[in-house]
Amino acid sequence: MKKNWFIFNSKNEILLKDNKIPCAEVSPVECPKENHVFEFSEGCSCFGFDGKAPENYEFEGLRAAHLKLERPVHYKAGKASELVNFDLTYRFCPTCGGRLEYSSEISKKCQNCEKEIWPRINPAIIVLIYRGKDEILLSHARNFRGSFYGLTAGFLETGESLEECIKREISEETSLKVKNIRYFASQPWPYPSQEMMGFFAEYESGEIKIQEEELTDCRWFKRGELPEIPPKISMARMLIDYWDTHREEF
Numbered sequence: 001m002k003k004n005w006f007i008f009n010s011k012n013e014i015l016l017k018d019n020k021i022p023c024a025e026v027s028p029v030e031c032p033k034e035n036h037v038f039e040f041s042e043g044c045s046c047f048g049f050d051g052k053a054p055e056n057y058e059f060e061g062l063r064a065a066h067l068k069l070e071r072p073v074h075y076k077a078g079k080a081s082e083l084v085n086f087d088l089t090y091r092f093c094p095t096c097g098g099r100l101e102y103s104s105e106i107s108k109k110c111q112n113c114e115k116e117i118w119p120r121i122n123p124a125i126i127v128l129i130y131r132g133k134d135e136i137l138l139s140h141a142r143n144f145r146g147s148f149y150g151l152t153a154g155f156l157e158t159g160e161s162l163e164e165c166i167k168r169e170i171s172e173e174t175s176l177k178v179k180n181i182r183y184f185a186s187q188p189w190p191y192p193s194q195e196m197m198g199f200f201a202e203y204e205s206g207e208i209k210i211q212e213e214e215l216t217d218c219r220w221f222k223r224g225e226l227p228e229i230p231p232k233i234s235m236a237r238m239l240i241d242y243w244d245t246h247r248e249e250f
């Protein structure tokens, strides 16, 4: 029976043929013996492979692959990449250095001290800040690949609540204060191992003072006059689109 083969290298790139997931009875490359093959969904298997792509195949960055794969297939690829990432990068116990072996489909156990290890997921927040009914804050960060404007985002730090994280990131990047923080939605962001959590927050006080190491620009933009914004795959875009189509809620 034919299967879909989701094959990743350690750069989080996925093997494609003719811009599709390879579909065949046998995998186009052999799974190295130290790696594992996972059946993660009906008719779908994945594993890590760090060799060269065979002729007529190519490795493509997982995020960029969203332009080629249909959305449900791209989501599946995201899940598969996390299984493979765990397989490839968690080999030894962080406490004693003993060898880790799988103890369930998504956990490993140290063969020496018996410590159990699960894949690490890094929580990150992203927040749309609005002022009045018709203005939002958008910024251009130095690490954006493109000229678009996005939202304030950052990683949760140890010992922090999500609300504290949101207020700290906004204060660090822009010096502004916000209130009325409300949750919107979340999204796995496997580039690698992140979970994006989207929020809205209302401007409270302060003047914009940008953190120059992080941002090149940050401004209020009016409804109907937005600059280029992030691609549809992103939580930033979902937040902006929601704000743009639900004026009555702001």
Ligand SMILES: [Zn+2]
Binding pocket: 093, 094, 095, 096, 097, 098, 110, 111, 112, 113, 114, 115
């Ligand atoms: Zn150990």
